[in-house]
Amino acid sequence: MALQVQLYRPAPRTTIGSVMQNSSSQAPCYTQQSMVCVTGDYNQAMKRKERGLSVKWRVKASLDTAAAAAAAAAAAASGEVAAVVGQVTEVNKDTFWPIVKAAGDKTVVLDMYTQWCGPCKVIAPKFQELSKEYLDVVFLKLDCNNDNKPLAKELGIKVVPTFKILKDSKIVKEVTGAKFDDIVVAINNARSR
Secondary structure, eight states: OEEEEEOOOOOOEEEEEEEEEEEOOOOOOEEEEEEEESOHHHHHHHHHTTOOOOOOEEEEEEEEHHHHHHHHHHHHHOOOOOOTTSEEEETTTHHHHHHHHHHHHSSSEEEOOOOOOOOOHHHHHHHHHHHHOOEEEEEEEOOOOOGGGGHHHHOOOOOOSSEEEEEEEEEEEEEEEHHHHHHHHHHHHHHHH
């Protein structure tokens, strides 16, 4: 998700008697679109703030992620389909191939799952973490429901979860089952091609 950051310069102050007051509302002096990941416990931070202690947040950002967010926003505005680096993008039978083609020579990892599948639910958070770790890889997920059955058949799914690793719009590896270590090995092998 893109975050709009606004920095404000302090408003000029005027003195009325012995009381200082702001003479106008704060006006934005700088605006920038950026992709950030903020880590930390919000409730803990607010408790610290209430007690007058310092509050620190760890913010992760990269030019690649910010550029990807900007590209995705531009693509969405023009009606195109786009995946955002650093997160898993839900696809369907209509959006899958355009996103894969747009990825070019980047590695694409597709998680084929169903809503009722227990192992699919277990591996999903780990798959999300991989998307944050491998910023040079496009991570997609496809719900193999009735609407997406033609694409699932085209890709040759037999069990869920199935992970398809694609490079240059071609399937180079398949991992069946919720085998996290096998998925990581397959991603690393595809990236080194």
